[in-house]
Amino acid sequence: xxxxxxxxxxxxxxxxxxxxxxxxxxxxxxFGIDNNQAHxxxxxxxxxxxxKATIEDLDKADLVVIAIPVDATVRILxxxxxxISDFGLVVDVGSTKSHICKVVENHKKRRNFLAMHPxxxxxxxxxxxxxRDLFQHxxxxxxxxxxxxxxxxxxxxxxxxxxxxxxxxMNPESHDKHIAYMSHLSHISSFMLGKTVIEKxxxxxxxxxxxxxxxxxTVRLAKSSPAMWAPIFKLNKDNVIExxxxxxxxLEQFKELIENDDFEGVYNExxxxxxxxxxxxxxx
Amino acid sequence: xxxxxxxxxxxxxxxxxxxxxxxxxxxxxxFGIDNNQAHxxxxxxxxxxxxKATIEDLDKADLVVIAIPVDATVRILxxxxxxISDFGLVVDVGSTKSHICKVVENHKKRRNFLAMHPxxxxxxxxxxxxxRDLFQHxxxxxxxxxxxxxxxxxxxxxxxxxxxxxxxxMNPESHDKHIAYMSHLSHISSFMLGKTVIEKxxxxxxxxxxxxxxxxxTVRLAKSSPAMWAPIFKLNKDNVIExxxxxxxxLEQFKELIENDDFEGVYNExxxxxxxxxxxxxxx
Numbered sequence: 001x002x003x004x005x006x007x008x009x010x011x012x013x014x015x016x017x018x019x020x021x022x023x024x025x026x027x028x029x030x031f032g033i034d035n036n037q038a039h040x041x042x043x044x045x046x047x048x049x050x051x052k053a054t055i056e057d058l059d060k061a062d063l064v065v066i067a068i069p070v071d072a073t074v075r076i077l078x079x080x081x082x083x084i085s086d087f088g089l090v091v092d093v094g095s096t097k098s099h100i101c102k103v104v105e106n107h108k109k110r111r112n113f114l115a116m117h118p119x120x121x122x123x124x125x126x127x128x129x130x131x132r133d134l135f136q137h138x139x140x141x142x143x144x145x146x147x148x149x150x151x152x153x154x155x156x157x158x159x160x161x162x163x164x165x166x167x168x169x170m171n172p173e174s175h176d177k178h179i180a181y182m183s184h185l186s187h188i189s190s191f192m193l194g195k196t197v198i199e200k201x202x203x204x205x206x207x208x209x210x211x212x213x214x215x216x217x218t219v220r221l222a223k224s225s226p227a228m229w230a231p232i233f234k235l236n237k238d239n240v241i242e243x244x245x246x247x248x249x250x251l252e253q254f255k256e257l258i259e260n261d262d263f264e265g266v267y268n269e270x271x272x273x274x275x276x277x278x279x280x281x282x283x284x
Numbered sequence: 285x286x287x288x289x290x291x292x293x294x295x296x297x298x299x300x301x302x303x304x305x306x307x308x309x310x311x312x313x314x315f316g317i318d319n320n321q322a323h324x325x326x327x328x329x330x331x332x333x334x335x336k337a338t339i340e341d342l343d344k345a346d347l348v349v350i351a352i353p354v355d356a357t358v359r360i361l362x363x364x365x366x367x368i369s370d371f372g373l374v375v376d377v378g379s380t381k382s383h384i385c386k387v388v389e390n391h392k393k394r395r396n397f398l399a400m401h402p403x404x405x406x407x408x409x410x411x412x413x414x415x416r417d418l419f420q421h422x423x424x425x426x427x428x429x430x431x432x433x434x435x436x437x438x439x440x441x442x443x444x445x446x447x448x449x450x451x452x453x454m455n456p457e458s459h460d461k462h463i464a465y466m467s468h469l470s471h472i473s474s475f476m477l478g479k480t481v482i483e484k485x486x487x488x489x490x491x492x493x494x495x496x497x498x499x500x501x502t503v504r505l506a507k508s509s510p511a512m513w514a515p516i517f518k519l520n521k522d523n524v525i526e527x528x529x530x531x532x533x534x535l536e537q538f539k540e541l542i543e544n545d546d547f548e549g550v551y552n553e554x555x556x557x558x559x560x561x562x563x564x565x566x567x568x
Contacts (some may be wrong), residue, residue, distance in 0.1 A: 006307050023528075036535055040465065052531070057311075066393060068322040099366045107439045113355065113514060118498040119494055119495075119498070120496060120497070121496065122497075131517075138496070139494060139496075143336075147456060168493055168494075178485065178494055179478070179494060181481050181484050181491075182481065182485075182491065182492075182494040182495050182496070182499050183453050183494070183496060183499060185477065185480065186477060186498050186499045186503070187498065188489070188535070188538060189477050189535075189551065190474050190502050191557050192473075192534045192535050192536050192557075193469065193473050193531065193536075193558045194339040194559075194560040195469060195534050195556070196469065196527065196530045196531045196561070197466065197560075198557065198560065199466050199530070199534075200465050200527075200530065201462065203361070205463045207465075207466065208466075208563050209423045210403055210423060210425065210452075210462055210463055210466040211466050211564070212403040212405065212423075212466070213404075213405070213406075213468050213564070214467060214471065214504075215467060216408075216564055217501045217502070217504050218470040218473060218474050218501070218505055219470070219560055220501055220566070221496075221498050221501070221502055222554075222557050222558070222560045223558060223560060223564075226551045226554035226555045226558065229554055230548075230550045230551040233547070234547045235541055237542055240542060241543060242541060243480065243484075243541060243543075244535060244538070245481070245539070246480045246484065247476060247477065247480045247535065248532055248535050248536060248539070250476045250480050251472070251473075251476050251531065251532050252477075254472060255296050255464055255525060255528045255529070255532070258517055258518075258521055258525055258528075259523060259525060261518075261521075263514045263515070263517070264516045265508045266514045266517055266518075267511070267514040269475065269479065270475055270506075270508070270510035270514065271510045272479070272482075272507070272515055273475050273479045273482065274507060274508050274510065275478075276464065276478040276481075276482065276506045276507060277493050279495070280495070280503070280507075
């Protein structure tokens with residue numbers, strides 16, 4: 001039975017999980033915990049959570065979801081596990097997994113913890129950003145599943161499959177390496193595109209009339225929460241630097257093709273990259 | 285009266301214009317001209333055009349829309365203007381404007397030409413990509429409007445306003461400078477993101493399960509047509525190189541902040557760039 005569910009961090013991801021779980025399990029009680037009291041009150045008013053709670057209440061939890069910046073997760077995870085009963089399950093949903101798994105590798109309640117990363121989100125944040133069905137048909141990367149107690153694995157996988165996620169199993173190091181390419185780099189490329197355009201154009205407001213849907217979609221991630229993303233880059237530093245080096249080197253090379261008037265080369269680069277169509281069709 | 289309309293290049297933009305114009309002016313005949321006979325037949329079958337035609341027929345045109353790669357526009361524009369009657373109007377819809385305006389600056393029929401750039405599109409191409417209402421609420425940059433005959437200006441502006449465009453007037457040099465930031469750079473950042481990820485991950489197909497909506501939207505433009513885009517970078521070479529230099533330098537600086545563990549700096553960069561929200565809200 002999962003009756004008492006505690007969501008630590010009632011923002012986009014934590015709040016959306018709360019809504020989906022409540023919808024599937026209307027008999028459960030969703031408790032919200034958040035350092036930001038305004039967010040906590042807002043989550044209550046919006047019906048994202050049923051009640052407010054604190055870390056001290058976690059001994060009553062059947063499930064705890066930690067959905068806060070990854071560095072904060074690293075800081076509190078041991079304390080949360082200390083408080084949980086032998087039958088309680090703690091999951092985190094952070095975008096980096098190695099540090100998080102590392103910090104509890106020798107914890108006596110390691111088997112009460114499941115590390116996961118649902119690959120879902122929007123560019124918005126806070127309780128107001130919480131929406132139903134965010135996880136429908138989305139991939140949930142689960143790390144070190146073998147370190148979690150069988151019954152708790154089963155409980156978690158049933159619940160998260162039930163709200164639409166498909167599970168994929170990886171070790172934390174592979175997760176962090178590949179997610180740097182598939183997600184973290186997209187965010188930086190988008191933020192830096194936004195920065196480049198703002199710096200150039202900020203005194204010419206009319207110019208933004210020239211923004212089309214292409215610019216809009218490429219720069220969308222630059223709306224994301226810095227409080228969430230700075231810690232991700234911190235905890236995945238080496239992988240993120242590697243992706244940035246690859247990306248910058250590809251940009252330099254493309255620039256050189258243009259400088260050298262090698263527009264056949266420019267054409268071929270783009271033609272080869274059109275292969276992304278097949279890849280994106282594959283993820284539908 | 286605009287009865288005989290010739291669309292040169294029956295792809296995404298030319299085809300979508302054909303559909304909207306036909307819808308507003310069902311009494312008109314839309315003729316299609318295209319080097320690609322398969323595309324031309326396809327446009328006819330799809331009802332994007334009413335009849336096939338050739339360059340030789342242009343003396344009968346009330347309106348000619350040139351919607352082909354910008355280097356091809358530069359090549360044929362004088363010939364098209366040679367063929368047009370004194371009452372015919374020629375417009376082009378290319379993403380660069382300086383070279384195109386330059387090539388006809390001394391043409392004896394310069395007053396029969398209007399240079400414009402409707403900022404609209406999708407990542408798809410060819411006649412099948414043509415859709416209704418693509419230009420609804422979209423900006424149309426018009427260059428050197430004063431060089432077009434009054435009556436033809438009026439004819440064009442009525443028609444294109446009628447299918448939903450809002451007009452903005454700029455000189456070709458300003459257009460090319462600003463559009464490099466607002467559109468051309470987005471395409472390159474997206475293509476190079478796609479390239480970086482494909483290079484890293486192409487032997488690990490499973491990894492693409494990790495692609496979320498963030499990656500998808502940032503890489504969307506990498507599906508765009510190389511045949512259309514290589515000539516744009518060629519004709520806007522200097523501006524595009526400048527945007528790339530700015531972009532690469534911002535990426536380098538962001539990488540250094542991460543390397544130096546300056547995550548407060550990383551946070552602040554992103555916080556400042558969140559300003560893009562206001563800008564994008566402004567363009568709605």
